[in-house]
Amino acid sequence: MTDAPMDAADTKGVDDADRKVVEQEQTEIKDFVKSLSADDIKSGNWFTKLAAHAMNSYTEKVDWQYFQDRYAGVPADAIVDQRIKMAARYAALEGGLSAGAYTATIAATIGSLGGASPATVPAAVATMMVDVAFITQLQLRLAYDVSVLYRVPLDVHDPEDLWKLIRVAFTIKSGEAANKTVVKAVPALVRPLVKRFYSNSVLTAGKALPVVGKHLLQRNVIKIGIPLVGVPLAVLLNRYTTLLAGRHARAVFRNEARVIELAENLSKRSQHPQLMLWVAWLVIRANPKIADDEALLMRHLVRLVRERHEVIDEQLANRVDVDPVEVWGRIDAEPGDLNDLLDVADRVAAVDGDVNAREKAVISELRDRCSRV
Numbered sequence: 001m002t003d004a005p006m007d008a009a010d011t012k013g014v015d016d017a018d019r020k021v022v023e024q025e026q027t028e029i030k031d032f033v034k035s036l037s038a039d040d041i042k043s044g045n046w047f048t049k050l051a052a053h054a055m056n057s058y059t060e061k062v063d064w065q066y067f068q069d070r071y072a073g074v075p076a077d078a079i080v081d082q083r084i085k086m087a088a089r090y091a092a093l094e095g096g097l098s099a100g101a102y103t104a105t106i107a108a109t110i111g112s113l114g115g116a117s118p119a120t121v122p123a124a125v126a127t128m129m130v131d132v133a134f135i136t137q138l139q140l141r142l143a144y145d146v147s148v149l150y151r152v153p154l155d156v157h158d159p160e161d162l163w164k165l166i167r168v169a170f171t172i173k174s175g176e177a178a179n180k181t182v183v184k185a186v187p188a189l190v191r192p193l194v195k196r197f198y199s200n201s202v203l204t205a206g207k208a209l210p211v212v213g214k215h216l217l218q219r220n221v222i223k224i225g226i227p228l229v230g231v232p233l234a235v236l237l238n239r240y241t242t243l244l245a246g247r248h249a250r251a252v253f254r255n256e257a258r259v260i261e262l263a264e265n266l267s268k269r270s271q272h273p274q275l276m277l278w279v280a281w282l283v284i285r286a287n288p289k290i291a292d293d294e295a296l297l298m299r300h301l302v303r304l305v306r307e308r309h310e311v312i313d314e315q316l317a318n319r320v321d322v323d324p325v326e327v328w329g330r331i332d333a334e335p336g337d338l339n340d341l342l343d344v345a346d347r348v349a350a351v352d353g354d355v356n357a358r359e360k361a362v363i364s365e366l367r368d369r370c371s372r373v
Helices: 008-034 038-043 045-061 064-070 076-099 104-111 121-149 159-170 178-185 188-198 201-208 211-225 230-269 273-284 292-309 324-332 339-350 357-372
Strands: none
Touching (some): 008 121, 045 121, 076 121, 121 230, 159 230, 230 292, 230 339, 273 324, 273 339, 324 357
8 A cells, every 4th residue: 555646547557456356256246146046035045145155264364464464564443444445446336337237127026026937036136136245245344354453353153243243244223224324325316216215115025034134135226226326326325335334343343442452451450350350340330231331341351360360250250239348348458559450440430431420439439448558
C-alpha cells in the first residue's frame, strides 16, 4: 500500500485487478450454486452450506500471521480500514456484473419459487443465488478478517462463535425487519421504490427461510424487482451493505479487543490476582444489571488469572450474590500495599462508560480500607 496519489493508469490497473478477483470468485461461487437443490434454497439450507463452504478452508489460511506477512508493522486499525474498502469495491463490482443478468421474469420466478416447475427454477434462481452467495461469503469473510486483526479469537467450528460471526457480519438481530437496514443504506431518491417493493408479494417466498436466509433473500430481491434502477441499485446496495457490515464488525471486535487488552494489563500488573477478581466482581455487581462489556471483562480476567497465576477460585465461581462484607474482610486481612486493587476498581467501573454513583460508592469504600492497611 502507498499513500501517493494514483494517476488514471494506476487506477485502471487497480480496477482491472479487482475485476479479475471478482470474476474468479464468481466462477467458484457458480460451482457452489450448482451443487444446491431447489429444496436447499426453499428451506434455507443454502446458508448453512455456504457458511461451511465460505469459512472452512478460509480460516485455515487466514490467521494473524497471514496479515503480519502482508502488513508487517502496520496498526490493526489501518489494515481493517483497507480490508473494508477493498470488500466494498468487490461488492460493487459484483453487483454491476450480476445485475445485468437480472430480469423481471427472474423476480417473478423467485416470488413463486414453491410453485415453479423443476425446469424453470434452476436457471432463474441460480442467477440470483450467485449474487446472494457472493455477497454473503464476502461479508462473512470480512467480519472474520476484522476479528483476526483485532486478535479476537473465533472458532468457526464452534456453534456459538459461528453464530456470533453471522450476527456481526449481517448486522441483524433475530426477528428484525431487514428493510430497516436496507432502506437506510440506499440513496433517498430510490427509497420510495424500495419501500413499495418490500410490500410486494414477490417476497412471500422468503417467509419459508430462516431469519438470516430471509434477510439475505429480501435484500437481494429488491435489486432485481425495481425497473430501470436495477443495475445502479445493485451496485449501491452491495457496496453500502458491505460497508455497513465492515464498520459494524470493526466496532464490535475493536471494542472486544479493548476489553481483552484491559483484562491482560490488569492481570499482568496485579499483585493480588485472586483478590482482584473479588474486587472486580464487587464493582460489577454494584448495579443490578451487568453490561456486556463488564461480563466480557470478567470472563477474560478469570481466564487470565487461571492461565498466568494458576489461580482458580471456586468460592467466587459458586457465589450467586457477592457479599460486600466478605470482600471487605478479605481486603482487611491482606497485608501490604493494595493500591493495585484501587486501579482495578477504577478501570472495571469505567469499562462500560461513565462511572455511576453506586460504583463510586464501592470505590470510595475500597479506597478507605486500602489506606488503613
